[in-house]
Amino acid sequence: MMVLADRVALARGWRRAFIALVAGAIGALAMPPFGVFPALALSLTPAVWLLDGTWKSPSRAGALKEAAFIGWLWGFGYFVAGLWWLGAAFLVEADQFAWALPFGVFGLPAGLAFFPAFGFALARLLWTPDSWRVITFTLGLTISEWLRGHVFTGFPWNNPGMALGQNLWLMQTASLVGLYGLTFLAVAMASAFAVIGTGKTARERWTAPAFALVALAAMVVFGALRVPDGPVATIDKVRLRLMQPNLPQDAKFNPANREAIMRRYLSISSADHDGRPPTHIVWPESAFPFLLHRDPASLAQIGALVGRNALLITGAARMDQPLPGEQVGKFFNAIQVIDGRGSILSSYDKVHLVPFGEYVPKFFDALIRAVGLRQFVHIPGGFEPSATRATLTVPGLPAVAATICYEAIFPGEVLPEGPRPDLILNVTNDAWFGQTPGPYQHFAQARLRALEEGLPLIRAANTGISAIVDPYGRVVASLPLGTEGVLDSDLPAAILAPVSAQYGRFVLTATLVICLMASIARHRRRVSPI
Template identity: 45%
Template sequence: MERLAGRIMLLWGFPRGVVAFLAGAVGALALPPFGFFAALFISFTLLVWLMDGSTGHPDGGWVTRLRSAFLLGWVFGFGYFVASLWWLGNALLVEADEFAWALPLAVFGLPAYLALFYGLATAIARIFWSDGFGRLAALAFAFGLAEWLRGFVATGFPWNAIGYGAMPVPLMMQSAAPLGIFGVTVLAVFVFSAPALTGTRKGMKTGLALAALLFAAHLGYGAWRLHQADSILAAASGNEMTVRIVQPVIDQARKLDDAERAAIFEEHLALSALPSENGGKRPDIVVWPETSVPFILTQNPDALARIAEVLQDGQVLVTGAVRSEDAGPGFAPRFYNSIYVIDGEGQIVSASDKVHLVPFGEYVPYEDLLRNLGIPDAIAMPGGFTAAPARAMLTLPGGRLFYPLICYEAIFPEEISGDVERTSALLNVTNDGWFGATPGPYQHFQQARIRAVENGLPLIRAANTGISAVVDPIGRLMRGVDYNQKGVMDATLRGGSVPHWDGNARENHFWLVLGSMLLIAAISRAGFNFRAN
């Protein structure tokens, strides 16, 4: 290992860039649908050795060292994000005649932007770099900080944070409950970097022991929480609800065709009316995916009447739909990506609008400027969607509450606030059909599962096609419908939740872990400077 480490450290120029790119790309294998978390041991071991050789020009001082480290991290991140997000380009092929020109921006442009955060991480880590296991702490601190920033800078896009690679199965997801995804990321980077110590020996025993202890705690805590949850859920009785999820698998081209709207609506109704599996209990709640209703429902009383015909007494439909709102004389109406709750009489009894919109998918940032530059709106509705000022809980007849998350809102931990304490389940409606049979829908599903683990609540997830499922409060799949499988799925949920920390506690734990890594890195760096002098 020492010989291999030495060769990696001494790489320069193009070969060095190739290794950095491939190191990042290999790390994408840790993400769904592969879930090969050991790939990140390879990625971060190589990154540490490349960082060890990241000195810049000998006469350039700190500026060239930081620039060299930044470029290294950027190339590493570019490889990681190209390999894990290439599928975004598939959405542009749905209307290829209009948007194919933007394919390079989706496949390479977004990864190039996201890689800036990893470049920042390696530049920060370089400031605290030393020759022992403290440099692993420096890297863990820097990546944790960078991933946290990626969660909100420029509206945020924390998709595929490194911590997700450490949580491929429920046993390994439970650490997200006290630490959140960003806290898990900090400790994961330290653990994944630990094999690099075998190539340089300095601080190897202490660093490997600490990494092994952290990994054992990760697994041990997971096993304990699964056992605890089993006891709690087994004891829960009463207040049960049977949920039917409809996965219609409507092709995107059909969804955009006005002539198909009535047929699409009837397909949803037909699936909703199917008899229960094996003569089981009829569903209390029927859930349709994001924007399932292909017209403005409040302007179509006949559609509400058809829903009432299909629903039985006491049943409720929860559906994604587009809501319009009059903006006043002289102004175009506003449109919202929404969820409706409709009772058996065809009445809308509750609604919630999407708060966190997708840039260039649901609205255009700096729209006037971009239109002047000739960049067209990427959505069909005039003016795009409007973001709701606040999230409204969905209230079902009988008082049960669902916490609504529309599409990619489920990837943002901070979107789930204190109101979640009053709810029975998280509800995620989405349409991952834009991305085809690629890793995208599987990555999206995993991130939604982690939100269930963090909040100790079951997750009800309905996708046009993607992965529709009911997940228990500790991330285990109760029932699911796989990608491109048309049909319905019924599942019964018990009342109650699993003990968990709230968002403020997880944030505090994240900063505590981050500060601990910074302290280790700073002490190690100070000792390194002392020995050097």
């Protein structure tokens, strides 16, 4: 082990680059749907050794540049291996977007890799020759991951904390520390094994890994004790039906097929399963290739489906009335609630839009249009974001925190201001990404939001994964990816807000500040040029 650590630390040129790239790619195996947590240790252990090797740089500035480059290479490997499935979206309309596929598969990872580059450089700035460098490394990578989740609208997809956010018992710790707290723990435990190959004594080699294993065991015990033996209580007089049409995101999904699409939705949704009629039917995001609120015939068909005793909750694009002098109004990606008369009772407009998917950021607008591109959705000018995140009112249901598509991946941002809702609703359309890891990763992140907030999750997805998740993150019922059908279920009740929902940001900030101060103090006392 010590020989291997030395060889990695002393690697230069293409060998160093190759090790960093491969190490990053291995880390992606810890993400859904694979969930191989030891892969994160195999990924971060050589990353620590590579940073050890920067001590030969003739200057501190040179060492920081080397560390940043190592971090960029590691991040590029990690994001390409974990996000390659984004390329599937460019093949839906291949005649228009296939040529740009490399920009999605490699361009986005290249940009995201600057975040771990910053994290590695920050860690190297405070590097020490002892086991504490594991904490310093964890500090740098956790801060960079927090930045990735917030800068430029944020993109916290495949955060390293998700390596611990898939197993039911391990993920319970998120109820205390949230996703970024899981990231701190995951990086610390995974990188602790680096000292086995660098410690000068047996105590130095095994103390950190022992702490990591004890912490992992403690998480398992906490999770086992926290998850109740039986199901949680359910909401009276609520019976849910989630419709998963498994409609491909291709030429079939266009206005010319509106009648066929409606027949398909109505047929699937009206199937009788257990003899208990639903009170609330849920359809996925942007379910229609037309403006539902301007189509009386379709609204009438929906009204006939739900009758007097039920409601439909569906994703649907909507358009405001155009302003004077304008030909078209503003478009919104929305959720609408429809009753038995075909009337729209309430609506929620998406706040956090997908850059380049639902709109083109103004900074890139001229460049994108110069090369003949547009956002993926066929909406003139793209969608407009809602100014505020509002509670969705649905008769017969508790207050709803509505999220559309990837709004559910942002920890601490799924609930509206004001009184705490009693459930999270997520409607999405992952048909863009086919049978790839993408939909599994999306579902895993939405599931963790339920646990962090102590709220049940209702998730309706076009191609899957549709599910009902209880406040402990347990999947009550689900429909697998790539299948057509309906899912009938009762609605689990919410539990008291967990620590993460109330104090998660304070816990994370306090932890990072303490570790930063300790790292600065230890760095000033260091006795080695490493």
